[in-house]
Amino acid sequence: MLDETQLLALLADLESFRVERMVSTTDTAKFSQAICAFANDMQIPKVADDPNCLSQLKHYRSLMPLAMEAHKPMFHLKPADGAIGAHVEAVTECAKDFLQLASRLAATLALVLPDSQ
Numbered sequence: 001m002l003d004e005t006q007l008l009a010l011l012a013d014l015e016s017f018r019v020e021r022m023v024s025t026t027d028t029a030k031f032s033q034a035i036c037a038f039a040n041d042m043q044i045p046k047v048a049d050d051p052n053c054l055s056q057l058k059h060y061r062s063l064m065p066l067a068m069e070a071h072k073p074m075f076h077l078k079p080a081d082g083a084i085g086a087h088v089e090a091v092t093e094c095a096k097d098f099l100q101l102a103s104r105l106a107a108t109l110a111l112v113l114p115d116s117q
Contacts, residue, residue: 054108055101060094062087073098 002010024030047053063074063083070081075095077083083091106113 054104057097063090063094
């Protein structure tokens with residue numbers, strides 16, 4: 001919530017990442033331009049700085065078809081399922097990523113993972 005001093009500072013500011021001024025109230029093209037300009041000025045926090053981010057997962061696009069055909073999670077794929085060559089390393093990385101996600105989620109919820117008892 002803004003206090004009076006902060007609000008007055010915003011009113012005095014001609015343009016910033018929080019203020020975008022317009023003259024027209026009927027020209028929709030100018031509204032569109034103002035919205036784009038405002039969006040371009042926005043300071044979007046990085047995912048790494050987000051305290052609510054539990055994990056960043058890769059898409060593992062090459063593993064998904066194999067996992068669907070094998071009817072198992074991507075991180076449980078074996079060479080018999082078609083995970084050979086570069087896929088072997090991708091399966092290992094996938095398992096690490098999902099373990100990290102599960103660990104962060106468990107810590108956030110104050111749960112104990114079965115393997116860590």
